[in-house]
Amino acid sequence: MSSRGVRAEVVITDPSACRVVGASQGSGQIQRVTRSSVPNDGRTAVEFTATDDHGAEGVEEVFCHGDETVYRFARDASETPACACEHVETHGPPVRHLRATDGALVLSFLAGDVATVRSVVVDLREEFSGVSLRRLTRSAGPDDEEELVVVDRATLTDRQREVLETAHEMGYFEHPRSANATDVSEALDINRSTFAEHLASAQSKLLNAILDD
Incomplete structure (x- = not known):
C-alpha cells in the first residue's frame, strides 16, 4: 500500500x-x-x-x-x-x-x-x-x-476468511514458507483438497476485486 x-x-x-x-x-x-x-x-x-x-x-x-x-x-x-x-x-x-x-x-x-x-x-x-x-x-x-x-x-465467506487468515498467520504465503498446505489444513481440521478449494476461491475473489478494470 x-x-x-x-x-x-x-x-x-x-x-x-x-x-x-x-x-x-x-x-x-x-x-x-x-x-x-x-x-x-x-x-x-x-x-x-x-x-x-x-x-x-x-x-x-x-x-x-x-x-x-x-x-x-x-x-x-x-x-x-x-x-x-x-x-x-x-x-x-x-x-x-x-x-x-x-x-x-x-x-x-x-x-x-x-x-x-x-x-x-x-x-x-x-x-x-x-x-x-x-x-x-x-x-x-x-x-x-x-x-x-x-x-x-464482504465478498468472502466466513470459511474463506478463516482459511486465508490461518494460512497467513502460519506463514503459508511467506518465502520460504513457514507452513505448507498440510500444516494449514490440519490446523483448520479439513483435508488438503478442501483447503485448496477454499484458498483458490478466496484468492480468485480478491484478485478480481484488485484487477477488475
Missing part, C-alpha cells in the same frame, strides 16, 4: 461497541449518527436518526420530522476508551462516517498507512467481538493509472 494514505471501513456486530448497534436491531438501518464533545464537561453526545422504533434504552427524543425521529444520549468521559469510535481515535484518525444497520456498526476512518489500520483493527478485536475489515481503499497520486484500489472483504 502507498504511504499516501488509506481509507478503512470496519464492521462491528458487538452491541457493546456502541448503543446505536442495539438501536439498529429494531429500526433496521440508522444512516445518520453524529458525535460531539462538550468542552470543559468531559461528556460526549451522540445523536442518531431512526424511522422505526429503535428499542434502545437511555436515549432522549429530541426532534421529529415526518417518519424520522432524532434521538440523543450522552456518555461521560473515562480514562480508557469506552466505545468503538474512541478506540479508533486513540490511534490518531477521527471517525469520518458512522452508521448502523441490522445490529452491525459500520465506521470508516482515514489513516496515513496500513500499519495504523492494522493497529486499530487489533485494538478493536481485543475489546469487541464480531470485528471485520470490510473495505480498504488506497489513495492515489496524479501519476497513478487507477485512482482507487478497493478490496471488499
Whole structure:
C-alpha cells in the first residue's frame, strides 16, 4: 500500500461497541449518527436518526420530522476508551462516517498507512467481538493509472476468511514458507483438497476485486 494514505471501513456486530448497534436491531438501518464533545464537561453526545422504533434504552427524543425521529444520549468521559469510535481515535484518525444497520456498526476512518489500520483493527478485536475489515481503499497520486484500489472483504465467506487468515498467520504465503498446505489444513481440521478449494476461491475473489478494470 502507498504511504499516501488509506481509507478503512470496519464492521462491528458487538452491541457493546456502541448503543446505536442495539438501536439498529429494531429500526433496521440508522444512516445518520453524529458525535460531539462538550468542552470543559468531559461528556460526549451522540445523536442518531431512526424511522422505526429503535428499542434502545437511555436515549432522549429530541426532534421529529415526518417518519424520522432524532434521538440523543450522552456518555461521560473515562480514562480508557469506552466505545468503538474512541478506540479508533486513540490511534490518531477521527471517525469520518458512522452508521448502523441490522445490529452491525459500520465506521470508516482515514489513516496515513496500513500499519495504523492494522493497529486499530487489533485494538478493536481485543475489546469487541464480531470485528471485520470490510473495505480498504488506497489513495492515489496524479501519476497513478487507477485512482482507487478497493478490496471488499464482504465478498468472502466466513470459511474463506478463516482459511486465508490461518494460512497467513502460519506463514503459508511467506518465502520460504513457514507452513505448507498440510500444516494449514490440519490446523483448520479439513483435508488438503478442501483447503485448496477454499484458498483458490478466496484468492480468485480478491484478485478480481484488485484487477477488475
